[in-house]
Amino acid sequence: MGCTLPDRSDPEGPFAFLSRRRALKWGLGAGATLLGGVGGLALLRGKAPAVAGLSVLSDHEYRTLSALARVHLPTGGAFEQGAEGLDLARAFDGFLADEHPENIRDLRRALTLLELGPVLFEGSLTTFSNLSAAAQEAHFQAWTVSDLLLRRQVAFAFRKFLSFVFYDTPQVWKHIGYPGPSLRGMP
Amino acid sequence: MSGQILDLSQAPPPPLIEADICIIGSGSGGATAARVLAEAGRDVVVLEEGADYPGERLTQRDGEMYSALYMDRGGRTTEDLGVTVLQGRVLGGGGVINASDVVPMPPGVREHWRRKFALSELTEERIAPYEKRALADLHASRIPDAQVNRANGLLKQGTEALGLRGEVMLHNRVGCAGLGTCLIGCPINAKKNPRFVAIPLALAAGARFYTRAQARRIRYADQEFKRISVRVLESGGLRVIGQTEVRARTVIVAANAIASAELLLRSGIGNGHVGRHLMLQPQLPITAVFPDKVVAFRGIPQSYAVTHFETEDDPKHGLWGFRIEGVMGTPGMVGSLLPFTGAQGKVAMTEYDRIAAALLLVPDEPSGTVRVSSNGRLVISYMQRENHKRRTLQALREAARIYFAAGAERVIVPVAPPVTLTHPDQVEALAGVSLRVASAPFISAHQQGTARMAPSARDGALDPAGRVYGARGVYVFDSSGFPSSSSSHTMTPIMTMAHYFSDRLLAEAPAS
Numbered sequence: 169m170g171c172t173l174p175d176r177s178d179p180e181g182p183f184a185f186l187s188r189r190r191a192l193k194w195g196l197g198a199g200a201t202l203l204g205g206v207g208g209l210a211l212l213r214g215k216a217p218a219v220a221g222l223s224v225l226s227d228h229e230y231r232t233l234s235a236l237a238r239v240h241l242p243t244g245g246a247f248e249q250g251a252e253g254l255d256l257a258r259a260f261d262g263f264l265a266d267e268h269p270e271n272i273r274d275l276r277r278a279l280t281l282l283e284l285g286p287v288l289f290e291g292s293l294t295t296f297s298n299l300s301a302a303a304q305e306a307h308f309q310a311w312t313v314s315d316l317l318l319r320r321q322v323a324f325a326f327r328k329f330l331s332f333v334f335y336d337t338p339q340v341w342k343h344i345g346y347p348g349p350s351l352r353g354m355p
Numbered sequence: 356m357s358g359q360i361l362d363l364s365q366a367p368p369p370p371l372i373e374a375d376i377c378i379i380g381s382g383s384g385g386a387t388a389a390r391v392l393a394e395a396g397r398d399v400v401v402l403e404e405g406a407d408y409p410g411e412r413l414t415q416r417d418g419e420m421y422s423a424l425y426m427d428r429g430g431r432t433t434e435d436l437g438v439t440v441l442q443g444r445v446l447g448g449g450g451v452i453n454a455s456d457v458v459p460m461p462p463g464v465r466e467h468w469r470r471k472f473a474l475s476e477l478t479e480e481r482i483a484p485y486e487k488r489a490l491a492d493l494h495a496s497r498i499p500d501a502q503v504n505r506a507n508g509l510l511k512q513g514t515e516a517l518g519l520r521g522e523v524m525l526h527n528r529v530g531c532a533g534l535g536t537c538l539i540g541c542p543i544n545a546k547k548n549p550r551f552v553a554i555p556l557a558l559a560a561g562a563r564f565y566t567r568a569q570a571r572r573i574r575y576a577d578q579e580f581k582r583i584s585v586r587v588l589e590s591g592g593l594r595v596i597g598q599t600e601v602r603a604r605t606v607i608v609a610a611n612a613i614a615s616a617e618l619l620l621r622s623g624i625g626n627g628h629v630g631r632h633l634m635l636q637p638q639l640p641i642t643a644v645f646p647d648k649v650v651a652f653r654g655i656p657q658s659y660a661v662t663h664f665e666t667e668d669d670p671k672h673g674l675w676g677f678r679i680e681g682v683m684g685t686p687g688m689v690g691s692l693l694p695f696t697g698a699q700g701k702v703a704m705t706e707y708d709r710i711a712a713a714l715l716l717v718p719d720e721p722s723g724t725v726r727v728s729s730n731g732r733l734v735i736s737y738m739q740r741e742n743h744k745r746r747t748l749q750a751l752r753e754a755a756r757i758y759f760a761a762g763a764e765r766v767i768v769p770v771a772p773p774v775t776l777t778h779p780d781q782v783e784a785l786a787g788v789s790l791r792v793a794s795a796p797f798i799s800a801h802q803q804g805t806a807r808m809a810p811s812a813r814d815g816a817l818d819p820a821g822r823v824y825g826a827r828g829v830y831v832f833d834s835s836g837f838p839s840s841s842s843s844h845t846m847t848p849i850m851t852m853a854h855y856f857s858d859r860l861l862a863e864a865p866a867s
Contacts, residue, residue, distance in 0.1 A: 239696075239697060240697060240700070242698055242701070244698075245698035246698065246701040246704075246705045247701060247705065250701075266593045268732075308696060309696050309697070312694070312696060317435070317793060320771070320791075321435070321793045323771075323793075324771075324793040324794075325436065327691075328691040331687075331691045332687045332688070332690060332691035333418065333687065334687075335417075335686040335687045335689070335690030335691070335704060336416060336417040336418045336685070336687030336690075340686070341686060343704075344704045344705055344707040345707050346652065346686050346708070349415030349536065350532075350533075350535055350536065351534050352415050352416075355416070
């Protein structure tokens with residue numbers, strides 16, 4: 169993954185909290201130990217499909233976030249349009265490209281933690297992306313109400329981002345009764 | 356002599372800009388000071404990190420506008436993610452992206468400042484003329500009844516049904532077309548905010564405004580002439596493309612209670628009170644679903660306030676209690692605040708046009724800090740106090756009662772796990788709602804207190820004229836100086852005090 173980090177104008181960012189949360193680093197450290205090091209992790213999470221054109225995210229991170237987007241904003245239900253097809257993970261990748269290097273590092277760690285969540289917190293041998301959709305949703309919901317602050321923070325941050333981008337998408341508006349910007353109209 | 360607005364992202368600046376007075380921040384405090392000081396004949400330069408976004412550049416789209424107009428693209432938070440800290444980053448500052456509420460500082464608050472904080476100079480007689488001018492500059496008027504949209508009308512209806520006190524608010528719009536996107540800027544320039552009042556007057560008096568100019572450090576603060584290191588940002592404001600320096604005799608910091616404290620700390624200016632005593636006035640949203648269309652996203656989003664539970668003269672705190680105000684956002688913002696995951700979230704958003712929403716505005720006491728970490732990053736820490744939680748939970752119950760009295764089908768408290776009420780009998784259960792960090796979407800729009808005024812350096816960071824203790828000719832003219840919550844909405848108090856401070860500066864500091 170090639171990534172050119174910009175000279176950022178503003179070192180703070182929406183996810184800066186994670187960099188100051190050493191728990192994230194420790195959580196990953198503990199996870200790596202539990203999994204017998206990087207080899208164990210690679211074995212469990214399997215191979216992710218190659219994705220072209222990413223600026224920041226790795227193929228695995230992209231897969232984790234795509235899976236989360238699909239369960240958080242599923243196709244069907246109240247209306248057909250879901251995250252599938254909108255490529256919210258790529259939108260996040262584009263967002264990250266303009267973030268401070270520390271935020272980029274921490275958000276990537278957060279995605280790895282989410283991927284390893286079932287293994288670290290539930291004793292499963294299946295990582296997040298390899299769970300069924302129902303299990304992924306249950307797992308993520310558990311994070312939103314977890315007693316562990318770090319898990320709530322990760323869930324809170326990704327849920328906010330995904331929902332924000334999804335409902336700012338014109339294809340979605342007709343399903344929620346929003347006729348579009350009052351002066352500018354539909355883009 | 357006419358001034359100008361120079362976008363540094365488009366034209367490289369000279370290596371050194373000279374002025375008598377350098378003002379950092381172009382919002383309610385900075386623009387007001389620029390106008391007063393330039394009209395008095397001073398050579399004024401204003402540095403603004405954001406860009407100029409007049410109406411024709413405002414797209415009414417969440418993603419684009421939060422990125423363009425807000426600090427950290429709208430994502431600034433406390434370090435624990437407990438409170439989203441909204442702060443403008445645009446020429447004209449917070450007035451460009453606020454809800455256009457005009458709420459002057461209640462006299463009880465000034466009395467509290469005189470009594471508790473020994474700010475005896477801030478008498479009614481002295482401050483009243485400045486407040487009057489601020490209200491005139493804002494073109495303040497009561498929102499016409501015809502412009503109270505249905506969502507706010509329902510809040511009013513429920514309030515009156517329960518015999519509570521409330522009011523249609525004052526605002527600073529002229530020619531409002533009810534477009535509904537005030538929080539991401541008015542595309543027809545109906546807001547009479549600093550961008551369209553103080554800044555044109557300052558320009559006419561010769562002030563120079565530099566945009567995409569990020570002040571990073573003030574040096575030589577103990578000497579007659581200060582140097583301000585400035586980063587030049589590219590047009591999107593995300594990358595640094597150059598640098599310059601400003602040399603000025605007087606520096607006025609007016610960049611909001613977060614950024615002003617950050618700049619002082621980064622510059623090593625001021626005493627141990629700088630960065631402390633932070634008040635975020637965290638607000639929590641609540642939503643109600645009605646059986647028929649509300650269309651809250653059209654019309655003025657915030658026009659009615661329930662003031663029944665608010666007090667301005669609490670002996671210990673001044674402004675206290677809470678108020679409840681109607682509010683609404685565009686789909687991205689609303690979607691991001693609702694707590695649902697999976698299919699349930701989509702169901703909730705299909706009711707977007709049947710939702711009325713309110714914000715619970717609960718004043719706080721100093722509960723946080725701003726600091727700069729060892730690696731140069733801003734850190735906002737905040738610990739919500741028990742009394743704030745208690746009043747927030749009471750406000751939730753009162754808001755729920757009001758919405759049920761107005762005919763709501765359901766009331767939704769957007770915490771995780773989500774709480775949905777279907778009957779007024781369930782309201783008392785809200786006393787047990789958990790407001791723990793990263794579970795409740797608290798928002799801060801009125802940060803105050805990080806360089807509070809006091810008669811001596813022992814008790815505060817600024818003297819009662821807004822001058823930084825321990826520095827020479829460095830001032831802070833924004834809500835950083837407020838020792839307790841000035842108002843439920845800080846724009847008018849900031850303008851009032853910035854004008855007062857500017858006149859004092861003119862009286863005390865000789866022209867160069």
